Amino acid sequence: MDVERVRRWIPGVAWANLVVQIGIIITGGAVRLTGSGLGCSTWPNCEPGQFTPQLRDATDFHGAIEFGNRALAAVVFVVALSLVVLLVVAGRKQPHRRRRGLEALAAGIAAGVLIQAVVGGMTVWFELHPALVGSHFLLSGVLVAASSYLLSRLREGDGPPRPLAAEGLGPVRTLVVVLMLVTAVLVVLGVIVTGAGPHSGDQDVGYRFAVDPVSVARVHAGAAWAFTATVIALLVLLHRARANVGAGAELTRARRRTWVLLAVTLAQGVVGYVQYFTGLPELLVGIHLFAAAVLIAAVTFTVTGLRVREPVPATETLQAA
Structure with a gap:
């Protein structure tokens, strides 16, 4: 072959x-x-x-x-x-x-x-x-x-990861940690909201989680707003940063991925609110579920776009971390 x-x-x-x-x-x-x-x-x-x-x-x-x-x-x-x-x-x-x-x-x-x-x-x-x-x-x-x-x-290459070659990105690591934590909370709350609502998956038992669906939905919405604020803060930080000489492409890539994440976030938020105020129609709940999967992928691409890994010398055996 x-x-x-x-x-x-x-x-x-x-x-x-x-x-x-x-x-x-x-x-x-x-x-x-x-x-x-x-x-x-x-x-x-x-x-x-x-x-x-x-x-x-x-x-x-x-x-x-x-x-x-x-x-x-x-x-x-x-x-x-x-x-x-x-x-x-x-x-x-x-x-x-x-x-x-x-x-x-x-x-x-x-x-x-x-x-x-x-x-x-x-x-x-x-x-x-x-x-x-x-x-x-x-x-x-x-x-x-x-x-x-x-x-x-x-x-990427397989060298050790390094931060983006740009000035003004001091808080980026903190924002990345916050973004990942809020993502985990948001997804888990989404699972609880679904299990507490009428689409738990069982026609005989409509509400599988014994929690108030309205209350947990509001907590989920709060987490979504915190997530959105974190993405916006990251985007502002990236646009205020100044790339070092010859490093403009990596900063542009990071900005582009974060813009995509913001677009997915806003679309997911619109679907979430529309489904909530229209009685949770199955189609919108399904779209919301699909968008949640896309959101997880977009977060991953954004986070990996905030670092650079250079190639290692060709004479070395590549050991990807």
Whole structure:
């Protein structure tokens, strides 16, 4: 196999990995929004002694939706495993360019997909326990972040990370820490809001979390405003900074990624408020879920855009961190 062809495939497969990681969140949301969480009564089979769902009439669509989500999970694993194979093959054929850190990260993503499948099975076995349903989404969020980070690392060198070569970026590290913490809080609160509302995923039990949905939604909105303020503060800091000679491109990249993050944030906020004031229609809740996955990716790209990693000498074995 031509090693250069393998290397050309790696970025495309890495992007495909991110796309399917977000896609599984969308189909998982469809399972939840249609009340199809127990459309398949067992796992790994859909029904006892039967791998596929029983489709007798139009009322059996829950099984088809749940099985479709499981089928996509298999695709997600194949894509993740393909990325591992490509990275390992490229590294073994050219040891001086091997990136063991990326291989380990890709392997971790593939392992995470398998863990996700087990969590999905446990969710069925324990009849949609809210903690398992919530952790199912949170694990997908971690996999989206890891997949986005891997894409960023593919474009970087393997030298030690350094700050952007610009003046006036003193508080940037503090803002990055705040941004990541608020992102985690925002996502977790979103899981609680969904579990406390009418789209918990179970048609028989509408509200899986025993908390006041209005109160927790307001707390979630407060976290969203804190997140937005942090992104704006970061953007202002980047635009007030002055790049050193020859380092304008890296500052421009950081500004561009942060603008994209702000755009995604504002769009997500609009959808969130519209769905809240229109009675949580399923379509808008699904869009909000999709935007949450995109937001996680955008945060990851923004954070990795605030540092630079130079190539190491070609004579060294590449050890990506």
